[in-house]
Amino acid sequence: MRMTMTQKILAAHAGLDHVDEGQLIEAKLDLVLGNDITAPVAIREFEKSGATKVFDPSKIALVPDHFAPNKDIKAAEQCKAMRGFAIDKGIEHYFEIGRMGIEHALIPESGLVLPGELVIGADSHTCTYGAVGAFSTGIGSTDMAAGMALGTAWFKVPGAIQVVLRGAPRGWVTGKDLILHLIGLIGVDGALYKSLEFGGPGVAALSMDERFTVANMAIEAGAKNGIFPVDEATRAWAASVSGRPYAVYAPDGDAVYERTIDIDLSTLEPTVAFPSLPSNTRTISAATGVQVDQVVIGSCTNGRIEDLRVAAAMLKGRRVSEKVRCIVFPATQKIYLQALREGLIEALVEAGAVVSTPTCGPCLGGHMGILAAGESAVATTNRNFVGRMGDPSSKVYLASPAVAAAAALEGRLVDPSSVLAAPERPPLAQAFAARSSL
Numbered sequence: 001m002r003m004t005m006t007q008k009i010l011a012a013h014a015g016l017d018h019v020d021e022g023q024l025i026e027a028k029l030d031l032v033l034g035n036d037i038t039a040p041v042a043i044r045e046f047e048k049s050g051a052t053k054v055f056d057p058s059k060i061a062l063v064p065d066h067f068a069p070n071k072d073i074k075a076a077e078q079c080k081a082m083r084g085f086a087i088d089k090g091i092e093h094y095f096e097i098g099r100m101g102i103e104h105a106l107i108p109e110s111g112l113v114l115p116g117e118l119v120i121g122a123d124s125h126t127c128t129y130g131a132v133g134a135f136s137t138g139i140g141s142t143d144m145a146a147g148m149a150l151g152t153a154w155f156k157v158p159g160a161i162q163v164v165l166r167g168a169p170r171g172w173v174t175g176k177d178l179i180l181h182l183i184g185l186i187g188v189d190g191a192l193y194k195s196l197e198f199g200g201p202g203v204a205a206l207s208m209d210e211r212f213t214v215a216n217m218a219i220e221a222g223a224k225n226g227i228f229p230v231d232e233a234t235r236a237w238a239a240s241v242s243g244r245p246y247a248v249y250a251p252d253g254d255a256v257y258e259r260t261i262d263i264d265l266s267t268l269e270p271t272v273a274f275p276s277l278p279s280n281t282r283t284i285s286a287a288t289g290v291q292v293d294q295v296v297i298g299s300c301t302n303g304r305i306e307d308l309r310v311a312a313a314m315l316k317g318r319r320v321s322e323k324v325r326c327i328v329f330p331a332t333q334k335i336y337l338q339a340l341r342e343g344l345i346e347a348l349v350e351a352g353a354v355v356s357t358p359t360c361g362p363c364l365g366g367h368m369g370i371l372a373a374g375e376s377a378v379a380t381t382n383r384n385f386v387g388r389m390g391d392p393s394s395k396v397y398l399a400s401p402a403v404a405a406a407a408a409l410e411g412r413l414v415d416p417s418s419v420l421a422a423p424e425r426p427p428l429a430q431a432f433a434a435r436s437s438l
């Protein structure tokens with residue numbers, strides 16, 4: 001059949017035996033997602049279309065997270081519009097204060113996406129769910145409105161780039177370093193409208209949290225989606241979040257790929273993306289010494305429990321530099337609670353970091369961590385464009401939680417191994433759980 005993993009999922013949801021790159025199809029949706037920036041626009045378009053009900057109240061998720069808790073009156077009105085629509089249409093999955101989280105951590109955590117499913121979201125980082133072997137991609141608010149009404153969407157079938165992973169990461173290297181390395185290798189448009197399909201024996205060396213990080217940033221290479229094979233780790237994860245059945249798709253042995261990229265994980269080093277593109281990468285040895293005003297640890301990219309374990313392990317018993325503001329954002333309420341139970345929050349606060357309720361906040365320059373003119377930040381977020389986190393003259397350096405936490409301590413970029421020796425994998429963050437606990 002010569003189809004990739006992504007093409008098989010699209011074919012199945014379109015009711016077709018086969019699809020080819022560039023083919024236009026209409027496919028059934030398993031979930032439609034929107035946030036407090038994009039959903040209000042979609043709601044207005046939904047109402048303008050004359051639709052009176054959604055296709056399935058159990059297959060729509062609305063998550064206020066970008067400006068929630070509300071930063072101002074306009075943000076409050078956005079959330080109010082979502083809340084009213086959810087109540088009026090009987091939408092089952094509406095997450096706000098008390099149940100809230102950053103959407104791309106909350107949706108998989110809630111079991112709303114499983115392997116083989118097709119998800120669209122009015123947010124570019126919807127590609128995150130490829131970590132579990134689903135096809136998920138970002139769309140515009142008008143497409144979201146149509147998806148909510150009809151339960152289908154049009155797609156142009158993407159071609160694919162195969163990324164073969166070998167070996168296992170060493171030291172402080174994590175999934176964040178892998179995806180930064182890949183984006184640096186191929187550029188921000190290197191996978192434009194392609195599926196980044198990860199495979200190879202090295203996949204087993206990555207935890208599920210790391211796979212979410214990698215898939216999340218597929219869009220930063222221009223990809224339509226990023227996707228991982230379903231293995232034992234994926235099945236165990238799926239069983240832990242949902243009892244729903246799911247389908248597993250694998251690429252054909254003769255699947256057609258535009259190119260194949262081989263990466264030996266054991267050769268990678270901690271990697272930093274310099275301003276002002278995610279592709280402007282350097283290894284930590286070439287980045288040491290950059291002065292830092294703020295450190296942000298969290299977001300839909302690196303706000304999961306393993307990320308917090310690494311940050312707490314690095315900071316425990318030490319103090320954040322007086323020159324640095326260190327802000328930590330657990331990605332969901334559940335992650336926050338788990339971090340509390342493990343003693344991670346106490347370790348972070350005692351080190352001088354501030355811990356926030358889940359929110360996208362500073363990642364998009366929204367609130368709770370805006371940069372002033374000329375300031376620099378190290379962030380575990382996914383974008384570092386000009387003005388992304390504040391004043392246009394500010395600078396953002398993208399890095400892993402280990403690199404970010406080390407920078408918070410030193411007030412500058414340093415090799416995290418100079419602060420704390422990395423444990424043996426697998427996986428790195430879990431190995432730190434005992435040390436992080438109080």
